[in-house]
Amino acid sequence: MKRTIYFAAPALFALSLFGQTQVSATKVGTINIQGAMISTQEGKKAVGELQAKFEPTSKKLEGMRDEINALQAELSKGSNTMGDERRRELARDIDQKTRELNRATEDAQAEFQQEQDRILQVLGQKMMAVINKYSNDHAYTLILDISSPQTPVVFAANGIDVTSDIIKMYDEEAVKAAAASAAAPAAPAQAAPVKPAK
Numbered sequence: 001m002k003r004t005i006y007f008a009a010p011a012l013f014a015l016s017l018f019g020q021t022q023v024s025a026t027k028v029g030t031i032n033i034q035g036a037m038i039s040t041q042e043g044k045k046a047v048g049e050l051q052a053k054f055e056p057t058s059k060k061l062e063g064m065r066d067e068i069n070a071l072q073a074e075l076s077k078g079s080n081t082m083g084d085e086r087r088r089e090l091a092r093d094i095d096q097k098t099r100e101l102n103r104a105t106e107d108a109q110a111e112f113q114q115e116q117d118r119i120l121q122v123l124g125q126k127m128m129a130v131i132n133k134y135s136n137d138h139a140y141t142l143i144l145d146i147s148s149p150q151t152p153v154v155f156a157a158n159g160i161d162v163t164s165d166i167i168k169m170y171d172e173e174a175v176k177a178a179a180a181s182a183a184a185p186a187a188p189a190q191a192a193p194v195k196p197a198k
């Protein structure tokens with residue numbers, strides 16, 4: 001009997017040691033961070049303002065395209081009846097206006113991209129602070145961004161997606177920050193120094 005107990009003791013000791021070294025279950029979540037940023041109230045407002053800012057440029061580019069299309073239609077329609085000089089003139093106009101459109105489109109796209117990147121950077125910094133707070137509050141070990149098609153995540157269960165929770169928390173934190181900013185007391189006016197009586 002003693003022999004059996006002697007051999008069983010190391011096994012029991014190993015099991016108890018393994019149990020003590022086990023870390024609590026790893027809690028993992030996923031988030032579509034790009035979708036989350038533009039789905040917050042602040043993100044929606046920023047997207048709306050960006051679109052409004054570039055709407056005149058978009059209309060201008062559309063007008064330039066319409067002008068080119070009209071010239072191309074004129075050239076195509078009268079190619080058999082118009083003179084060589086008019087045909088060459090139309091071809092030159094189409095070529096020049098197409099180059100102008102391409103330059104204007106590239107400039108507009110670069111400006112739009114720069115402005116969009118600036119907005120995403122501002123939103124991204126705030127979003128990371130919210131994700132950190134959410135992770136700590138809910139004991140997450142890891143939250144993976146799955147917004148990019150190049151993400152290494154091959155499979156993730158729907159139940160671990162925290163995107164909607166993060167959006168909700170972001171909006172709540174933004175409301176709190178706005179309320180705190182509005183409630184902050186103005187700096188007290190300094191009293192004028194009292195002159196000593198003569």
